[in-house]
Amino acid sequence: MSLKFRLIIINFLQFFIWGAYLTSIGGYMYATLHFKGEEIGTVFLTLGIASIFMPPLLGIISDRWVNAERLLGITHIVGAIALYYASTVTTPSKMFWAMLFVCMTYMPTISLNNTVSYHILKNNGLEPQKYFPPIRVWGTVGFIAAMWLTDLFHWTLTGTQLSFAAVSALITGLYCFTLPPCKPDNKDGRTLAEAFGIEALKLFKIPRxxxxxxxxxFLGAALQITNQWGVPFVDHFKFDPVFANTMGVKYPNILISISQISETAFIVTIPFFLRRYGIKTVMLMSMFAWFLRFGLFGIGDPGGGLIFLVLSMIVYGMAFDFFNISGSLFIEREAPATIRGSAQGLFMMMTNGIGAMIGSFGSGWLVQHYTQGANTDWKTIWFIFAAYALIIGILFMLIFRYKHVPYKTQNLPAH
Structure with a gap:
């Protein structure tokens, strides 16, 4: 088995676990367990909480003491136990602690998976910047595959999705122990301040x-909104006889998965847009794409309005990629080399940590506010989310000062 194929397998499995439940657990809690909006928002807070401290902590352990591939395997196996326990929980308080345990084991594996992939590629004389992106694409394929299987087996609104994820995590954990060793590099071990992005706080002295x-x-909050409420929104149409038998209602995860397919397509356009227009325009495109994402949800339905839902899924690719990936590249370019790693850690903390927590709790409160009995005013909710994205887009356009200097095309010698 070739080295690249082995890395494709681990990246596929890494995100297969997440795809089994991330977009559908909100619907499970909302439609099956009958949790209130704020209770669901509180459960989703666990992703943000875990993202703040677990990736840096396990990053330090892999830098100094434990082989990264072994730590990745151990964490996934422990995560399998956490996921199985979560599948048995039916109350909001227990679900909070169960999912906190799940997120504490899963969130650090995203960066550990990258570390393992980079380490193995470098040890075999392969440049990660060239060889990793096409390998990483298979992670998105794994995410989509898990979403589809969860839907086709009708596990979207049951705890079986978590059991399915648990089995996937166990298989992934065991597979990690077959990977080439990724020994700690003690000479280059990060300090706690570097790992948590604390040293990068000095960047706040620079206005831009x-x-x-x-x-x-703010954009991290927008991402959490769509992860949290996409499936519950589509699922609610099953109570309307007009839409009950439509494909979108029967297979909500497959409909939502168009978003991930779009994501893979927009990734390849990022270099062009960054070179041509610069980070400010690219991030503005992301913000207005979020506006369209939410607004199209507000006017769409699985019947005659299906086209609006599909368009919402398509613009998600731009909304996600033009913010997450372009933002990381902006930091790589603008942050001083001595604190670049810390700056990336701070970026993750602001988006997947603090931003996700704001999006989780704020959206949960809003959904509960516009829910009366069994009826939720989804149209108003999505329009409020759209207004939120529009406002932050306008403010960013007015406040963020950044002059882009387009790259000049160089004449390359003929070969």
Whole structure:
């Protein structure tokens, strides 16, 4: 088995686990367990909480003491136990602690998976910047595959999705122990301050960087909104006889998965847009794409309005990629080399940590506010989310000062 194929397998499995439940657990809690909006929002807070401290902690352990591939395997096996326990829980308080345990084991594996892939590629004389992106694409394929299987087996609104994820995590954990060793590099071990991005706080003294990080937090909240409420929204149409038998209602995860397919397509356009228009325009495109994402949800339905839902899924690719990936590249370019790693850690903390927590709790409160008995005013909710995205887009356009200098095309010698 070739080295690249082995890395494709681990990246596929890494995100297969997440795809089994991330977009559908909100619907399970909302439609089956009958949790209130704020209770669901509180459960989704666990992703943000875990993202703040677990990736840096396990990153330090892999840098100094334990082989990264072994730590990745151990964490996934423990995560399998956490996921299985979560599948048995039916109350909001127990689900909070169960999912906190799940997120504490899963969130650090995303960066550990990258570390393992980079380490193995470098040890075999392969440049990660060239060889990793096409390998990483298979992670998105794994995410989509799990979403489809969860839907086709009708596990979207049952706890079986978590059991399915648990089995996937166990298989992934065992597979990790077959990978080439990724020994710690003690000479280059990060300090706690570097790992948590604390040293990068000095970047807040630079106005454009401070504005960038603050708006990154706002966009992190937008991402959590769509992860949390996409399936519950589509599922609610099953109570309307007009839409009950439509494909979108029967297979909501497959409909939502168009978003991930779009994501893979927009990734390849990022270099062009960054070179041509610069980070400010690209991030503005992301913000207005979020506006369209939410607004199209507000006017769409699985019947005659299906086209609007599909368009919402398509613009998600731009909304996600033009913010997450472009933002990371902006930091790589603008942050001083001595604190670049810390700056990336701060970016993740602002988006997947603080931003996700704001999006989780805030959206949960809003959904509960517009729910009366069994009826939720989804149209108003999505329009409020759309207004949120539009406002932060307008503010960013007015406040963020950044002059882009387009790259000049160089004449390359003929070969």
């Amino acid at each position: 960087m401070a504005i960038f990080f603050i708006f990154s937090m």
